[in-house]
Amino acid sequence: MDWDKLRIFHAVADAGSLTHAGDKLNLSQSAVSRQIRALEESLDSTLFHRHARGLILTEQGELLFDATSAMSKRLDAAAARIRDSEEEVFGVLRVTTTFGFGTLWLAPRLPKLYEQYPDLNIDLMLEERVLDLPMREADVAIRMKEPSQADLVRKRLMTVQMQLYATPEYLEERGSPESPEDISKHRLICQTPSAPQVGASAMMVRHLMTYNPTSLLTVNNYFGVLQGVLHNLGIGVLPDYVTHDFPHLQSILSDIETADVPVYLAYPEELRHSKRVAAFRDFVQDEIIAQRKQLKQMGKL
Structure with missing residues (x-):
């Protein structure tokens, strides 16, 4: 199979357009089109559906694009090692x-x-x-x-643990929990249950929810959880690596923590x-x- 034709096919499939691929390859649209037709003839398959908005890969085209994508990534890896x-x-x-x-x-x-x-x-x-x-x-x-x-x-x-944290200002205003049951008097800030996260965090949140916190703020990442804690919105479930750079945050109910992650x-x-x-x-x-x-x-x- 002609490597040059494969390179041109990959550029067209990636761009979805003969014109854009030609610009990237410094070839005319007609030259790119000839190479694609020649490749299709050599494979005896149609690789693209052609319509007014551009090109869409056929099932056979998808198979070939998967192969050329893998080749491209391998070549990038080889080039990186050489450089x-x-x-x-x-x-x-x-x-x-x-x-x-x-x-x-x-x-x-x-x-x-x-x-x-x-x-x-x-x-x-x-x-x-x-x-x-x-x-x-x-x-x-x-x-x-x-x-x-x-x-x-x-x-x-290293290993990290999930723990509960709050600011001194929040605790001064709302009081510091002395037992897990006291979570019922506070707002809990944690990752959204449906968000991808380590299992230890999800298990900890499920456990805390059994104490019926006053209200809940959920965020889909720990950066958002931290911002909620720093702005005195409640008690947050955070990995301990987050708080190393925020030493003023206070650990709450240190007995409630996850296993090492x-x-x-x-x-x-x-x-x-x-x-x-x-x-x-x-x-x-x-x-x-x-x-x-x-x-x-x-x-x-």
């Missing part, structure tokens, strides 16, 4: 993690990484959905459970020797170690 310098850290590193961890723990620490590696560009993808690392949807993932995908290098970074860093086996990945991995580990030392000094460990 990796033996001595320098540069280029784009695509990092995926949850919205809460990315906004509240990782992003505030990235200036230190950029200071150390000014030629490194981080593409931070905050998704609750687990991206496919072997298929190169991302280079590195930080997740609240061990990744199950094959061909990954895994590193356990492991946090893993993972990346494809083929990036094992990537300097960019190694720099990011070491940076995250160093930040966790520094945080532990700080918490010990504060008597919180």
Whole structure:
């Protein structure tokens, strides 16, 4: 099968238009059209439905596009490995993690990484959905459970717990709960039950709901939960990593907490020797170690 025709087919399928694909490939529309017709003739199949609004893949076209997409991602991975310098850290590193961890723990620490590696560009993808690392949807993932995908290098970074927190101002006004039953006198702030989240958090919220809180504020990520707590709206269910950078928050009913939730860093086996990945991995580990030392000094460990 002609690789050049496959490249042109992939561009057309991705753009949904002969004209847009031609612009991207620096080819005329007629040249792109000829290549697509030749490919269809060689496969004896129609790859596109043509209509006034553009092109839509046929069932056969979808099968071929899946194959060319996988090829493209593999080629990107190979190119990334080739570009990796033996001595320098540069280029784009695509990092995926949850919205809460990315906004509240990782992003505030990235200036230190950029200071150390000014030629490194981080593409931070905050998704609750687990991206496919072997298929190169991302280079590195930080997740609240061990990744199950094959061909990954895994590193356990730390553990977190879900706990209850409130501001001193809120507790002064509404009183501090002395027992779980006192939750009935307060507003509970937590993740939306239907939102993707670690099982430990969902179990904790279900348990707290049995005490009939006065009212409820649900948010689909921990950043929103934290904002509710910081603005004195109630008592929030938060992972303890969130509150390390907000030491004024007070832990409530510390006996009510979840089991340890492991946090893993993972990346494809083929990036094992990537300097960019190694720099990011070491940076995250160093930040966790520094945080532990700080918490010990504060008597919180």
